[in-house]
Amino acid sequence: MGASVSVEGLTKSFGSQNIWRDVSLTLPMGEVSVLLGPSGTGKSVFLKTLIGLLHPEQGSVIIDGTDITKCSSRELYEIRKLFGVLFQDGALFGSMSLFDNIAFPLREHTKKKEDDIRDVVMEKIELVGLTGAENKLPGEISGGMRKRAGLARALVLDPQIILCDEPDSGLDPVRTAYLSQLLIDINAQIDATILIVTHNIQVARTVPDNIGMLFRKELVMFGPREVLLTSDEPVVDQFLNGRRIGPIGMSEEKDDAQQKREQEMVDAGHSDGGTAEDVRGIVPQLQATPGLPERKAVARRQARVREILHTLPEPAQRAIEDSFIEEAAAQAKGREATRLTRPAPVWESSDARTEQIPAYRA
Numbered sequence: 001m002g003a004s005v006s007v008e009g010l011t012k013s014f015g016s017q018n019i020w021r022d023v024s025l026t027l028p029m030g031e032v033s034v035l036l037g038p039s040g041t042g043k044s045v046f047l048k049t050l051i052g053l054l055h056p057e058q059g060s061v062i063i064d065g066t067d068i069t070k071c072s073s074r075e076l077y078e079i080r081k082l083f084g085v086l087f088q089d090g091a092l093f094g095s096m097s098l099f100d101n102i103a104f105p106l107r108e109h110t111k112k113k114e115d116d117i118r119d120v121v122m123e124k125i126e127l128v129g130l131t132g133a134e135n136k137l138p139g140e141i142s143g144g145m146r147k148r149a150g151l152a153r154a155l156v157l158d159p160q161i162i163l164c165d166e167p168d169s170g171l172d173p174v175r176t177a178y179l180s181q182l183l184i185d186i187n188a189q190i191d192a193t194i195l196i197v198t199h200n201i202q203v204a205r206t207v208p209d210n211i212g213m214l215f216r217k218e219l220v221m222f223g224p225r226e227v228l229l230t231s232d233e234p235v236v237d238q239f240l241n242g243r244r245i246g247p248i249g250m251s252e253e254k255d256d257a258q259q260k261r262e263q264e265m266v267d268a269g270h271s272d273g274g275t276a277e278d279v280r281g282i283v284p285q286l287q288a289t290p291g292l293p294e295r296k297a298v299a300r301r302q303a304r305v306r307e308i309l310h311t312l313p314e315p316a317q318r319a320i321e322d323s324f325i326e327e328a329a330a331q332a333k334g335r336e337a338t339r340l341t342r343p344a345p346v347w348e349s350s351d352a353r354t355e356q357i358p359a360y361r362a
């Protein structure tokens with residue numbers, strides 16, 4: 001099962017600029033969580049703090065029982081092996097082929113022979129739909145392909161904790177749907193603890209077990225997905241629906257007078273740029289592809305959430321109870337489908353000459 005990640009009272013500043021303060025959360029072991037928040041709220045800084053690349057002024061980051069804000073650099077080196085990280089910019093080495101980039105953690109952290117390294121690398125390359133591109137340099141491929149190469153590299157050590165900083169940015173809607181399914185399938189296969197930073201509302205609504213949001217230098221919420229998805233907090237409503245009206249401004253937070261002026265314009269019929277329909281509410285969570293093992297996280301999460309159910313807001317409680325019923329039905333159906341299908345790779349390349357077009361093998 002994935003390692004545990006627990007953050008307590010974490011505060012981070014750069015010089016006099018405070019980024020966020022007093023952030024506390026536990027990523028439930030083996031579950032998938034999403035972190036939302038407007039640009040510049042420090043989501044990437046948060047991920048880098050979780051792996052000890054950035055140092056908080058206050059608080060603790062406990063990974064698998066070790067506080068990495070206080071441990072030795074030798075211990076930190078060992079702890080880092082538990083992680084697979086996809087950085088926001090991909091962070092590929094520009095002068096290395098995709099193959100060498102993806103092989104890098106294996107050569108650095110294991111004593112595997114080149115033959116074995118090749119097997120692992122080619123398997124992950126196939127998983128992310130990059131077969132045929134392994135000899136290309138990062139500069140020779142599209143942004144979306146670089147993202148997928150970064151994801152392949154994050155997976156080669158079979159990590160217990162996977163951090164993905166905007167894995168969907170630069171991907172078209174179809175690839176984003178494959179990526180969402182891939183993340184869920186990886187979770188089913190290796191039961192890793194996963195944290196995804198995304199601005200993609202569809203990903204946030206369909207992938208995670210838990211959702212958190214950073215806003216105004218604080219973690220405004222973190223909990224079961226239903227809590228945020230049924231929340232009527234203005235900032236959540238604005239974010240999920242992509243509205244201009246609300247507490248989030250272009251470069252900073254707005255004051256109340258500004259918000260009131262804008263609301264008057266909308267009341268007078270001026271569009272606020274948001275989606276026509278309110279996208280709040282629950283949609284079913286993605287399930288592992290038939291043929292793969294069931295996600296062990298589902299049963300663990302149910303037991304965990306039942307314990308805290310009475311502490312959650314009323315709409316979230318109702319949504320969670322509904323989801324339990326749906327999950328039971330879906331699992332029964334999933335078992336049926338598993339009997340009828342064989343395992344299929346998530347991405348499959350159909351043409352090595354052009355950018356890979358992944359396709360499901362039915």
Ligand SMILES: Nc1ncnc2c1ncn2[C@@H]1O[C@H](COP(=O)(O)OP(=O)(O)OP(=O)(O)O)[C@@H](O)[C@H]1O
Pocket residue numbers: 014019037038039040041042043044045046088
């Ligand atoms: N190494 C650094 N030194 C100084 N300031 C930094 C550093 N890294 C990040 N910052 C600042 O911290 C703030 C948060 O940055 P961060 O990249 O975490 O935002 P984000 O929430 O990931 O935004 P986006 O959604 O646009 O990726 C920004 O103001 C940024 O300028």
Ligand SMILES: [Mg+2]
Pocket residue numbers: 043044045088165
């Ligand atoms: Mg970022």
